[in-house]
Amino acid sequence: MNALSPTPTKKYDLSFARWVYRNVDGGDRLALCMQCGTCSGSCPIGAQMDFGPRKLFMMIRAGMKEEVLSSNSMAACVSCYNCVVRCPRKVPVKYILQSLFTVAVREGYAQSVDSDNARFARAFWWSAAKFGRTDERLVTARFYFSYGLSAGFKKSMANLAIAKGMVKAKRMHLGLPHTCKNAGELRKILAKAAEIEARHAT
Amino acid sequence: MTDKQPQSRTIMVVGGGIAGITAAVEAAEAGYDVVMVEKSPTLGGRVAQMNRYFPKLCHPTCGLEINYQRIKTSKRINLFTLSTVAAVKGSAGAYTVTVKTEPRFVKPNCTACGDCAQVAETAIADPFNYGMKTVKAAWLPHTMAFPMRYVVAPEVVRTPEGERIKAACKIGAVDLDDQGASFDLEVGAIVWATGWKPYPAANLTAYRWAELPNVITNVEMERLASPDGPTGGRIVRPSDGAVPKRVALIQCAGSRDLNHLGYCSRICCLASMKHAAYVREQVAEAEVDVYYIDLRAHDKLESFMRRLKADPQVRFVKSKPARIEAGAEDNPVVCGENTLTRDVYAQPYDLVVLATGMQASVEGDGRLAGSYDDYGFVFTEGETIGAGVASGPLDVSMSVQSATAAACKAIQVVSGVRG
Ligand SMILES: Cc1cc2nc3c(=O)[nH]c(=O)nc-3n(C[C@H](O)[C@H](O)[C@H](O)COP(=O)(O)OP(=O)(O)OC[C@H]3O[C@@H](n4cnc5c(N)ncnc54)[C@H](O)[C@@H]3O)c2cc1C
Numbered sequence: 001m002n003a004l005s006p007t008p009t010k011k012y013d014l015s016f017a018r019w020v021y022r023n024v025d026g027g028d029r030l031a032l033c034m035q036c037g038t039c040s041g042s043c044p045i046g047a048q049m050d051f052g053p054r055k056l057f058m059m060i061r062a063g064m065k066e067e068v069l070s071s072n073s074m075a076a077c078v079s080c081y082n083c084v085v086r087c088p089r090k091v092p093v094k095y096i097l098q099s100l101f102t103v104a105v106r107e108g109y110a111q112s113v114d115s116d117n118a119r120f121a122r123a124f125w126w127s128a129a130k131f132g133r134t135d136e137r138l139v140t141a142r143f144y145f146s147y148g149l150s151a152g153f154k155k156s157m158a159n160l161a162i163a164k165g166m167v168k169a170k171r172m173h174l175g176l177p178h179t180c181k182n183a184g185e186l187r188k189i190l191a192k193a194a195e196i197e198a199r200h201a202t
Numbered sequence: 203m204t205d206k207q208p209q210s211r212t213i214m215v216v217g218g219g220i221a222g223i224t225a226a227v228e229a230a231e232a233g234y235d236v237v238m239v240e241k242s243p244t245l246g247g248r249v250a251q252m253n254r255y256f257p258k259l260c261h262p263t264c265g266l267e268i269n270y271q272r273i274k275t276s277k278r279i280n281l282f283t284l285s286t287v288a289a290v291k292g293s294a295g296a297y298t299v300t301v302k303t304e305p306r307f308v309k310p311n312c313t314a315c316g317d318c319a320q321v322a323e324t325a326i327a328d329p330f331n332y333g334m335k336t337v338k339a340a341w342l343p344h345t346m347a348f349p350m351r352y353v354v355a356p357e358v359v360r361t362p363e364g365e366r367i368k369a370a371c372k373i374g375a376v377d378l379d380d381q382g383a384s385f386d387l388e389v390g391a392i393v394w395a396t397g398w399k400p401y402p403a404a405n406l407t408a409y410r411w412a413e414l415p416n417v418i419t420n421v422e423m424e425r426l427a428s429p430d431g432p433t434g435g436r437i438v439r440p441s442d443g444a445v446p447k448r449v450a451l452i453q454c455a456g457s458r459d460l461n462h463l464g465y466c467s468r469i470c471c472l473a474s475m476k477h478a479a480y481v482r483e484q485v486a487e488a489e490v491d492v493y494y495i496d497l498r499a500h501d502k503l504e505s506f507m508r509r510l511k512a513d514p515q516v517r518f519v520k521s522k523p524a525r526i527e528a529g530a531e532d533n534p535v536v537c538g539e540n541t542l543t544r545d546v547y548a549q550p551y552d553l554v555v556l557a558t559g560m561q562a563s564v565e566g567d568g569r570l571a572g573s574y575d576d577y578g579f580v581f582t583e584g585e586t587i588g589a590g591v592a593s594g595p596l597d598v599s600m601s602v603q604s605a606t607a608a609a610c611k612a613i614q615v616v617s618g619v620r621g
Contacts, residue, residue, distance in 0.1 A: 034458075034495060035495075035541055036454075036495045036521070036522035036541070037520075037521045037522055037524075037538055037539035037540070037541040038522045038523075038524050038538070039524075040539035040541075040544075040546065041521065041522075041523060041524030041525075041537060041538030041539035041546060042408075042524040042525065042538075046539070046546055047546060052539060052544065052546075054539065054541060055544060082524075085461075086408060086461075086524060088454070088458060088459035088460060088461065088462075088522070089460060090460045090461070
């Protein structure tokens with residue numbers, strides 16, 4: 001499933017916006033955005049985003065698919081929900097960013113694929129799918145080493161004291177990872193989910 | 203049309219603001235008997251609480267005084283103040299309305315000399331000034347009160363102070379045994395002109411009106427600027443009484459917001475233009491920033507906005523501020539995104555005014571009018587007749603127009619033309 005690219009021959013192309021309205025979580029409410037700026041003004045990390053949510057939404061309407069999906073805005077969102085509770089049009093800003101983030105990762109936009117959020121999500125999902133549980137130690141290791149061997153080692157060493165503290169407080173365990181009961185059932189559920197997703201993608 | 207003949211030709215008007223007054227005098231001058239029911243001790247409604255009002259920036263006396271004269275000279279208008287409608291029975295042409303009157307403790311022979319106020323001591327929050335100042339327990343609701351009659355607060359009635367107030371009146375107009383009343387009236391049509399109340403600023407938690415002394419609302423600004431207001435008309439900061447040099451006016455504080463009022467209150471943009479003008483007239487060096495989503499100068503009032511846009515000390519910032527923070531020296535700091543430049547700002551001000559919208563005041567009053575729209579405004583259809591802001595967010599001239607239309611509908615009902 002690909003996000004439609006706007007037709008370059010048309011001056012003002014709504015095809016990408018319409019695609020977002022239909023395929024992105026909460027996207028149907030995006031049409032109600034009145035560009036007031038409450039979301040971008042409320043965003044604690046808006047300064048680090050290529051574009052604040054308000055501008056990103058206008059770019060969607062303007063058909064700027066490439067610029068939207070290659071921006072870091074979606075990956076930078078910290079899910080504080082200020083924008084969601086304050087939006088006067090009840091546009092679920094955070095959910096839209098998150099869903100657009102998934103689209104950008106799926107379509108291979110580097111900013112999103114290589115972001116901390118995406119790396120962490122992949123490590124998290126790896127553990128959840130494999131063991132039916134998240135293992136703090138393995139998720140963290142997998143997340144750190146996704147940056148390469150030496151970067152992973154450096155990050156691990158820098159956080160060693162925290163890890164030790166967590167082990168001591170029994171918040172992180174050594175030894176074999178915990179697993180859920182009936183791992184076979186879990187695999188069947190995941191296979192079914194993959195099948196449904198593939199069906200929807202066509 | 204029905205074959206049912208109206209049994210009463212009397213028209214009841216609920217609410218004595220500019221809309222209710224208009225509906226009453228129009229119907230009375232057309233030859234119909236009118237009963238007016240007003241909740242507060244005086245007519246005038248919110249217009250009386252303004253410093254001046256657009257389009258011509260008249261003092262409220264202009265519009266109200268002439269109408270008070272029309273009421274005085276009419277033999278057909280019966281006015282009940284401190285009264286509300288408790289129940290409505292029957293249907294168009296033959297209603298039985300139960301009216302409940304709160305005690306005023308002052309009889310109609312009051313000459314408003316003020317001797318009673320001289321001896322009163324207990325201070326109570328002054329509703330006319332939105333509690334920004336207090337009044338003594340025997341007080342005149344405001345300088346343009348109609349009827350021009352004092353009120354005694356129930357708090358002092360069975361106290362020695364009450365007795366002193368009674369004794370101070372040389373003509374015996376203070377009646378501490380006043381019990382109020384409840385009575386039924388037969389009327390043929392009811393016009394609901396119960397007006398509006400300011401949207402509660404405390405609900406806008408991100409703007410911190412309840413905590414920050416120098417964040418006020420637009421209705422408070424009207425009182426600050428009024429010669430009969432808490433500061434005698436001087437616009438000053440509530441925290442220290444200093445004259446504000448940098449003032450922010452924040453539009454759509456609650457309006458056009460699905461978390462608060464889902465509609466545009468229509469008048470706030472122009473009310474804020476008025477407030478920019480008040481500040482600029484009083485403080486030569488003052489700079490005023492207007493924060494807005496879009497500026498909506500309805501009707502024929504675009505020129506008023508243009509006049510302010512030409513003033514280099516009035517700046518327009520296209521942005522709905524996200525929040526207000528506490529700054530140094532009690533200066534509120536307005537934070538948000540300028541949507542034209544994409545700058546994220548945090549701007550300190552001496553004084554911030556929230557343009558809170560108008561909410562129907564009938565909401566929660568038992569929904570006696572019968573038909574309401576999704577926002578709680580009276581919806582004129584079938585037997586239900588609304589006038590003024592009770593029927594939607596309108597300015598004074600539109601309220602007056604809608605009240606004239608309402609009087610016309612009521613006349614049709616009681617004369618059996620429609621029902
Ligand atoms: C900050 C601000 C500034 C404004 N400035 C202007 C301006 O400059 N020019 C302009 O044209 N408009 C202005 N407006 C709008 C203006 O205030 C309204 O158009 C006007 O008040 C409408 O009059 P009304 O009679 O419909 O309602 P109201 O003025 O609200 O009068 C309603 C009356 O009904 C009474 N009442 C309420 N409930 C009951 C009940 N249950 N039973 C009996 N009586 C009841 C009330 O006590 C009141 O007397 C402004 C509004 C705001 C918020």
